[in-house]
Amino acid sequence: MTDTELLNALALMRVEGVGDIVAKRLINHLGSAEGVFKAKKTQITAIEGIGEMLYNNLKNTSVFALAEAEMKFIQNSGITPVFYLEPDYPERLRHCIDGPVILFSSGSIALRNRKTISIVGTRQMTSYGADFCRKLIEDLAPLDPVIISGFAYGVDIHAHTIAMEQNLQTIGVVAHGLNQIYPKPHKKYVAKMEENGGFFTEFWSTSNPDKENFVRRNRIVAGLSEATIIIESADKGGSLITANVANDYNRDVFAVPGRVTDKYSMGCNNLIKSQRANLLTDAADLIYMLNWELEEKKTKPVQKQLFVALEPEEQKVYDFLQRNGKELMDIIALECEMPVFRLSSLLLTMELKGVIRPLPGKLFEAI
DSSP states (O other): OOHHHHHHHHHHTTSTTOOHHHHHHHHHHHSSHHHHHHOOHHHHHTSTTOOHHHHHHTTOTHHHHHHHHHHHHHHHHTOEEEETTSTTSOHHHHTSTTOOSEEEEEEOOOOTTOOEEEEEOOSSOOHHHHHHHHHHHHHHGGGOOEEEEOOOTTHHHHHHHHHHHTTOOEEEEOSSOTTSOSSGGGGGGHHHHHHTEEEEEOOOTTOOOOHHHHHHHHHHHHHHOSEEEEOOOOSSOHHHHHHHHHHHTTOEEEEOOOOTTOGGGHHHHHHHHTTSSEEOSSHHHHHHHHTOOOOOBTTBOOOOOTTOOOOHHHHHHHHHHHHHOSEEHHHHHHHTTOOHHHHHHHHHHHHHHTSEEEETTTEEEEO
16 A cells, blocks of 8 residues: 555545444445545535545545644654455455444464454353363464454453464454553553564554444454354453454354353353354364364464373273274264264364364365
8 A cells, every 4th residue: 555545545534424334345445545535526526325425525634634633643653554456355354344444453463264263252251251261262272363352351361362272363453542551550561462473453553542432343253263262251241342343244153151140251141142153062063063173273282292191081082983993073973972062172182182174075084
């Protein structure tokens, strides 16, 4: 993206009446942000949903002064602006109608051809939620997913820190400009996150972490992700907004169930009950529903161990595969007389032990 186009794109986003959807409509019709400002009245008003008032607003040149100031901040702060038509713009977010025209990023983010999941939840995380979140990410680590969250207290920062412990790329989507960090106590995590991941925002350096920004931020969290996971939530909360947005984007949503009497399981239980989220009990549920294949992570290869100790049910499955060769999960469940949800968990555990491997078409074989 040239400096001229960046300046015009920034200016366009400051025009009254122009949001992400309208800006994309204008740019798509007129070829570029610069082309929008140079267009004649008849060209602008001929676009569906665009009227004379918006054309008049485009003549307000004061937006360029604001754009120039923000551009200077971007250049002086080492921030990378990513335009929605550029190859580096996150592919999943590109398909969201209200995705940001420009994302601002810091760090070393690399999302192309990567598995991406968002993990969100209450700021008042319980030990139950913390333990589940840790085990989930540790079990998913061999697949090398990118862990996305909102860098807030509670579930968000817990997911980020565990991802860093597992050497996974992790991205914080923040509700303010990249000239500040909120909440301030999380500043200690910034450098480590930017080593393998970093931060995204759509907000300028003039934006503070205002309440309404967090709602807008949540759509980016959902839009970046193949699936959104709600660890814990009360009956109302920002993570439920993220879940609803993910559903609107036709993305998979998972929720961790809890006791009906637990305050911070109410939101998750309601999502599951209303069929707005899949029930998530372990990593195997996620892997099965997303049709992920376990791949060896280069830094932590999974190798078959000598004299691996198998649980009785694992041994039963292993012996069956040894006798029958490649087999479908449903057939394994039928012949080994166990429910599919239990088998999927066993297969993941056995895979991590290096005694079986998945094959295309939901087939499995013993090693």
